[in-house]
Amino acid sequence: MAKISAKSANTTSPTVVATTYAPASGIWAWIENILNKIPLPRWAIYTLFAVALFLILLIIICCCCCCCKRKKKNKDKEKIKLASVKNSVTTSLVQPDIEKLKKSQENDYRGRLQYSVEYNFPKEEITVAVKQAAALKAMDLGGTSDPYVVVYLTNDTRKKHETKVYRKTLNPSFNETFSFKLPQSDIAETDAVMQVFDFNRFSKHDVIGEVRLPLRDMDLNHVIEEWKELGAAGKSEYEKLGEICFSLKYIPVTSKLVVVILEARKLKRMDNDGFSDPYVKVQLALNKKKWKRKKTGVKKNTLNPYFNEEFTFDVSLEQIQNVDLIISVWDHDKVNKNEQIGKIFLGCRASGNALRHWSDMLAHPRRPLAQWHSLQPAEEVDKVLALKSHIKLPLPRR
Ligand SMILES: [Ca+2]
Ligand SMILES: [Ca+2]
Ligand SMILES: [Ca+2]
Numbered sequence: 001m002a003k004i005s006a007k008s009a010n011t012t013s014p015t016v017v018a019t020t021y022a023p024a025s026g027i028w029a030w031i032e033n034i035l036n037k038i039p040l041p042r043w044a045i046y047t048l049f050a051v052a053l054f055l056i057l058l059i060i061i062c063c064c065c066c067c068c069k070r071k072k073k074n075k076d077k078e079k080i081k082l083a084s085v086k087n088s089v090t091t092s093l094v095q096p097d098i099e100k101l102k103k104s105q106e107n108d109y110r111g112r113l114q115y116s117v118e119y120n121f122p123k124e125e126i127t128v129a130v131k132q133a134a135a136l137k138a139m140d141l142g143g144t145s146d147p148y149v150v151v152y153l154t155n156d157t158r159k160k161h162e163t164k165v166y167r168k169t170l171n172p173s174f175n176e177t178f179s180f181k182l183p184q185s186d187i188a189e190t191d192a193v194m195q196v197f198d199f200n201r202f203s204k205h206d207v208i209g210e211v212r213l214p215l216r217d218m219d220l221n222h223v224i225e226e227w228k229e230l231g232a233a234g235k236s237e238y239e240k241l242g243e244i245c246f247s248l249k250y251i252p253v254t255s256k257l258v259v260v261i262l263e264a265r266k267l268k269r270m271d272n273d274g275f276s277d278p279y280v281k282v283q284l285a286l287n288k289k290k291w292k293r294k295k296t297g298v299k300k301n302t303l304n305p306y307f308n309e310e311f312t313f314d315v316s317l318e319q320i321q322n323v324d325l326i327i328s329v330w331d332h333d334k335v336n337k338n339e340q341i342g343k344i345f346l347g348c349r350a351s352g353n354a355l356r357h358w359s360d361m362l363a364h365p366r367r368p369l370a371q372w373h374s375l376q377p378a379e380e381v382d383k384v385l386a387l388k389s390h391i392k393l394p395l396p397r398r
Helices: 002-012 014-037 042-086 091-107 184-189 237-241 352-363 378-387
Strands: 112-120 125-134 147-153 156-162 173-181 191-198 206-214 224-229 243-251 256-265 278-286 289-295 306-314 323-331 339-347 369-374
Touching: 112 191, 112 206, 125 147, 125 191, 147 173, 156 173, 243 323, 243 352, 256 278, 256 323, 278 306, 289 306, 323 378, 339 352, 339 378, 352 369
Parallel strands: none
Antiparallel strands: 112 125, 112 224, 125 173, 147 156, 147 191, 191 206, 243 256, 243 369, 256 306, 278 289, 278 323, 323 339
């Protein structure tokens, strides 16, 4: 019953329809009224309206895009933060790095070198043939280089051979052969090095790159001929000077510094017979002035001397803060002036391994502590000794 009455009410009451449409027609009439008041043709008004609507839509779309981008950026930032904290990697973060790396590798491309290496066991002689180079890096303004190759063995850097210089080419054919005496016992410790340089008439020659061949990794029973890409020229002077082992002990109660020079190994060859006659100088400098000096005996014809000599110095607790202990290895020569092989200094002004040894000694009074040190070029050590200022380490307890 209720349903029927509702239906009949909808269909049969024109008054309801009239009342619902009346306000709409009122709005249209009102709009019509306004439009009539505007002193423009109707098409112009419609065009302006359409343009305005279009602009509003455009602004809304732009705003939405900006918001999305900002959200994405924030998400990326979070990703990076998470990655750095957890040390995890995601592909999206790694990819740009790989590209960067590739680019830097392309920039670092130095070219490649063809060579051959042959070892004659009965003669104990190694022959290195520098064949040719290809795609060398251009070092000169014209986009070319003037390459030549320096060949040497790391067991004796005094003997170096060079090829001829080839002007204005990045693909030179050298075809030169060089021989070096090399005892079989030295093979494991020796690298063959071929350094490619760019010749310059009026300035220092530039290193283009090098090939370094650790002979222990090579099968010298056969002739080896191959191409290899040039790497960055390495600094290898330190390892060639040799190493020294000594122990340090400080006794605060008696103000004694005890240095025991134990041994040295792989010292640089300083004499023509392929050996050196090493001895060690132990010096103390106080406030940059030479203070006390002692030295070991000379060990003849050896690159691996054993000394085991003890030296005791009086150094007070106050002085130990300002003292430099300078240990230098020399080659004794009968006729000529003795030659310095290498040097190292310890003390509060030292750095790295040397400083560690010194501070270990101060931290453990009365206990001898032995350590190996690589010898450094004397001029470099002297430069540091003359320039550096003091830093204070905690003093040992008496
Ligand atoms: Ca040049
Ligand atoms: Ca000498
Ligand atoms: Ca000598």
